[in-house]
Amino acid sequence: MNKSLNFLQNLIKPFKLRSSKEGQNEEDLEKIAQQEQKLFPFETLVAATKDFHPTHKLGEGGFGPVFKGKLEDGREIAVKKLSHSSNQGKKEFMNEAKLLARVQHRNVVNLLGYCVHGVEKLLVYEYVSNESLDKLLFKSNRREELDWKRRYDIIVGIARGLLYLHEDSHNCIIHRDIKASNILLDDKWVPKIADFGMARLFPEDQTHVNTRVAGTNGYMAPEYVMHGHLSVKADVFSFGVLVLELISSQRNSSFNLQVDAQNLIDWAYKLYKKDRSLEIMDPTLASSAATDQVKMCIQIGLLCTQGDPQLRPVMRRVVVMLSKKHGTLEEPTRPGVPGSRYRRSRRPPGLSTTSGPSGDSESQTFESTSHRTNTTSATASTSSPALDPRGKRPMLS
Numbered sequence: 001m002n003k004s005l006n007f008l009q010n011l012i013k014p015f016k017l018r019s020s021k022e023g024q025n026e027e028d029l030e031k032i033a034q035q036e037q038k039l040f041p042f043e044t045l046v047a048a049t050k051d052f053h054p055t056h057k058l059g060e061g062g063f064g065p066v067f068k069g070k071l072e073d074g075r076e077i078a079v080k081k082l083s084h085s086s087n088q089g090k091k092e093f094m095n096e097a098k099l100l101a102r103v104q105h106r107n108v109v110n111l112l113g114y115c116v117h118g119v120e121k122l123l124v125y126e127y128v129s130n131e132s133l134d135k136l137l138f139k140s141n142r143r144e145e146l147d148w149k150r151r152y153d154i155i156v157g158i159a160r161g162l163l164y165l166h167e168d169s170h171n172c173i174i175h176r177d178i179k180a181s182n183i184l185l186d187d188k189w190v191p192k193i194a195d196f197g198m199a200r201l202f203p204e205d206q207t208h209v210n211t212r213v214a215g216t217n218g219y220m221a222p223e224y225v226m227h228g229h230l231s232v233k234a235d236v237f238s239f240g241v242l243v244l245e246l247i248s249s250q251r252n253s254s255f256n257l258q259v260d261a262q263n264l265i266d267w268a269y270k271l272y273k274k275d276r277s278l279e280i281m282d283p284t285l286a287s288s289a290a291t292d293q294v295k296m297c298i299q300i301g302l303l304c305t306q307g308d309p310q311l312r313p314v315m316r317r318v319v320v321m322l323s324k325k326h327g328t329l330e331e332p333t334r335p336g337v338p339g340s341r342y343r344r345s346r347r348p349p350g351l352s353t354t355s356g357p358s359g360d361s362e363s364q365t366f367e368s369t370s371h372r373t374n375t376t377s378a379t380a381s382t383s384s385p386a387l388d389p390r391g392k393r394p395m396l397s
Contacts, residue, residue, distance in 0.1 A: 038101075038113030040124050045069060045079055045115055052081065063092045063197060068127060076127035077112060084119055092197030093121060099196050102170050107161030109184060109194040128192055130185035133246075137180055143249050147288040150189050151246045155297060156322050157191040158183060162239060163315040165193070166232045174200045174230060178238035179219045180245060200230065218253025218263070222336035223309055233309035236318070237336065240304025243297055244268050249282040265305045265335040272302055272332070297322075299329050307336035 048069030049056045058066045064083035070076050082093050100111035115122040133154065136142045146154075158178075165173040175182075175193065182195045198215070215224070221237035223229040241252050244264055250257065252264040261267035268280050277298045278291060285294070300321055306312050311333060313321065321329055 038111070038124075040113045040115040040122070042115050042117030042120060042122075044071065045122060045124065047072075048077060049079055052079075063090070076129075078125045078127045080123040080125070082121040093123065095199065096196045097123060099173055099199050099201070103165070103173070105161055105164040105169075106190065107157045107192055108164065109192045125194075128184035128194075129187045130189065132181045132194075133183040133185060133191070134180035136185070137246065137249055138251060143282065144284050146246075148285050148290060148294065149288065151285070152290075152293060152297065153189065154183070154185070154191045155243055155246060156319075158193065158239060158242065159315060159318050159322060161191070161193045162235055163319050166235070166315050171201045172232070174232055175235050175238075176200060176230070177215050177219070178235055178242060179216045180242060180251075183242070216253070218251065221309065222307060229309075231309065232314060233312045236304045236312045236315060237309075239315070239318070240301045240312075241265060243301035243304065244280070247282065247285075247294060247297060247301070248280045249284070250280075262337070265302070266337070268298060269302055269332070269335050272298060296324070296329065299332060302332035302335060303330060305335040306333050308333065 046052070048071050049067040050069075052065075052067050056067045056069065058068050058078060060066070064081045067079045067081065068076065069079055080093075082090065097111075097114060100109075104110065109128065110126040112124045112126060115124065130136070136146055162175070162178070165175060173196075175196065176198045177195060178193070182193065184192045184194050186192065215234075215238075219238040219241050221234040224234045224237075241264070245252060248264060248268070250264050255261075255264045255267070257267070259267055261270055264280075268277065271277050271279050277295055280298065281289060281294055300318060303321075304312055304318065
């Protein structure tokens with residue numbers, strides 16, 4: 001117990017926070033980590049990663065480098081090492097450590113433990129062998145490995161993972177950065193949601209919260225980009241974009257096909273209204289695709305990216321829809337575009353209420369301008385330097 005207590009004191013000491021609310025978060029993290037007993041000696045991680053050798057480096061995460069390692073018992077791990085100079089990284093480290101301590105689901109990456117050694121602070125995860133979805137989906141020489149069955153199973157797995165985070169975990173968790181590069185695939189192609197550095201716990205008694213914008217260009221919901229208005233429907237929007245990317249193998253954030261559309265979701269919606277939705281499908285899927293299933297998934301993607309967040313389904317509804325046959329779903333309304341206006345649409349006949357405990361309960365009109373200067377600077381429809389056209393997330397101070 002003394003060892004656990006010392007670990008927690010060392011973990012929290014560099015992150016002294018000022019507000020009483022944040023102080024309570026520290027106490028919560030202490031209790032969770034004490035209960036979980038997920039401590040790794042630094043020497044163990046040094047040996048596992050060959051002293052963090054460059055050849056073991058998997059990439060650069062939101063708060064520092066990620067290394068592959070192998071424990072003495074044969075388990076392969078991924079070790080996130082906190083950058084000493086990243087203030088944003090320190091916040092993400094604490095956030096991810098707290099949120100993932102008690103999260104366990106087949107479609108969410110598994111946090112195995114923590115390590116604090118002097119100034120070194122590390123998070124230890126299960127190693128997921130097939131890398132991130134974006135490396136397969138958007139590279140022409142690898143995307144053929146993703147036939148339709150695999151893509152459909154990935155869609156269903158992500159939906160189930162989000163359902164768990166929103167409704168079935170110990171607290172409602174909004175990820176805030178669902179995108180192809182944050183979906184890892186294991187050796188059986190099971191998708192796992194990763195990178196919880198920007199995730200937020202969501203109060204059960206509220207329909208939404210207003211917060212600083214943080215996310216990735218091309219995946220953020222318009223009400224969140226324009227007004228910092230965050231609810232589970234922001235994750236639903238990102239999921240819808242990802243579904244359409246999985247079907248088309250096109251990035252929404254850098255959509256550049258020579259067609260009359262401003263982005264991928266706009267293109268998909270226009271073709272859907274002309275009953276030509278299958279034209280967005282990646283040609284490499286022609287031999288493996290179940291066309292009715294593809295059409296259904298396109299329709300679900302469009303339902304999830306509707307401009308009015310109240311009309312977007314919650315993830316429980318999405319999981320149910322994915323089990324149905326095409327032709328039983330609602331008609332999607334126009335997709336949301338950051339910077340544009342929308343008025344709450346009349347609910348289509350037969351559409352049941354899907355807002356649930358975490359859906360939006362207030363009618364909102366989003367204009368192309370906003371009084372919140374800290375959020376309008378991050379709109380995806382402008383050329384703000386805070387957004388990278390390749391889809392990198394803005395890191396706001």
